[in-house]
Amino acid sequence: MTEPVWISEQDVVDLMSLPEAIDALERGLVLEARGEAQNMVKTHVAWGHNNLHAIGAAYPGAGFIGTKTWAHTAAGACPLLILFDAETGQLKAIIEAFALGQMRTGGISGVATKWLADEHADVLALIGTGKQALAQLAAVHAVRRLKQVRVFSPRADSRREFIDKARTRFDIELIEAASVEAALADAPIVTTVTRATQAFVNAADVVQGAHINAVGAITGERQELAQDVFVRCSRATVDDPAAARKLSSEFIRAFGAADGWSGVASLSTVVATERGRQPGDDITVFKAMGMGVSDVALGIELFHRAAARGRGLDIKQPQRCNPRLTTGVN
Structure with a gap:
């Protein structure tokens, strides 16, 4: 043996x-x-x-x-x-x-971005600068050649420290955003990786056709996306549908009534069927629970x-x- x-x-x-x-x-x-x-x-x-x-x-x-x-x-x-x-x-x-x-958490966002973001998207709004943030940036950059990343977190020193670190690794324009709204403005790719307990991404601030990787809210007390984001959501995708039903308060509120979960696809189905972004899609949301x-x-x-x-x-x-x-x- x-x-x-x-x-x-x-x-x-x-x-x-x-x-x-x-x-x-x-x-x-x-x-x-x-x-x-x-x-x-x-x-x-x-x-x-x-x-x-x-x-x-x-x-x-x-x-x-x-x-x-x-x-x-x-x-x-x-x-x-x-x-x-x-x-x-x-x-x-x-x-x-x-x-x-870190590779799993960042990488799964990379997979989702590859299939669901506009193929010409080259600007990322990155909300959150914690331990997972650098891998999230790298994963999106691995599947879309980013020209600009707008970085926001509530503390200015955290934003600047993250940008300084990222500049040593990536040849990308890195911009310190003064607010969530400034980071989101016209950004075709959005990644949220925070421990927030109150939603901070509102539909009015998200550009038509954007793709969102919602990474941070993986337990019931956390939220990142306001419910009006899901009203505009053309395609909602998760890595683990069972975990989202159990632990994602955002998805439970948006899809838990009646047979709403039938409109939520697994990322594995998207990849296996090669059904990526469609011409008529508005916001696409990928919820990473970890699986x-x-x-x-x-x-x-x-x-x-x-x-x-x-x-x-x-x-x-x-x-x-x-x-x-x-x-x-x-």
């Missing part, structure tokens, strides 16, 4: 770039649409302002099942992706998942790359021991 491997953050970074992650995510989404990958509905428990999350997926044809878990706390987090053999249930890999998570199909798709690709290049640290396969059923010796 092959021993499992521990794949570190440095291994992940060395083995995969964000554009490569976008390609791997697309392949995983196609498998999901074909029924060859099954998603485990995201679950979480909250205490105070902290959350424990768990997501996962099965790729039985590829020989893998996996789960990613992390506790998001004010003091930080430690995400781990665990891969098992789909036939035997034995451990195959433990992958440190900070960089992996196991995406994380495990990247994990499988990283596992194969690590094996081919001799990367990762071999660890011992866990061995069964009988439990002590009494206080005496077994």
Whole structure:
């Protein structure tokens, strides 16, 4: 039996770039649409302002099942992706998942932008400058050759710090926007990646035909998009429809009545059918909840790359021991 491997953050970074992650995510989404990958509905428990999350997926044809878990706390987090053999249930890999998570979260927006944004769009309004923001910018830039990015977050020092960092990585005009409205003005692509609890994107501020990646509001207390955005929305797409039904207060309000959810498509269907933006579309919205199909798709690709290049640290396969059923010796 092959021993499992521990794949570190440095291994992940060395083995995969964000554009490569976008390609791997697309392949995983196609498998999901074909029924060859099954998603485990995201679950979480909250205490105070902290959350424990768990997501996962099965790729039985590829020989893998996996789960990613992390506790998001004010003091930080430690995400781990665990891969098992789909036939035997034995451990195959433990992958440190900070960089992996950024590539998954950014990359899925890249996939959505590729299929749903206007093919000539070259301006991005980026709302939010936290840990995920740089990967979001990079992912959109990987599928659309951006000329300008307008950056807004409530704190001016955060905006400037982000712009300074982005300028060292991208040859793009970066503009500090003084307000959400200034950032959104005539921007054909919008990405929101915040922890806001009150909606701040209003339909009146969004240009005709814009595409929105709504990334930040993944638990019930959060909101980014006002409900009038959905009134103008030609196509609403999510990575994980089940998670959106359960946790996205924005989508629950917009589509929860009657059979409204029938108008919400999965991103896997969009990719598999190659049905991108249509000429008559107004606003398109992609809601990224985070799903196991995406994380495990990247994990499988990283596992194969690590094996081919001799990367990762071999660890011992866990061995069964009988439990002590009494206080005496077994």
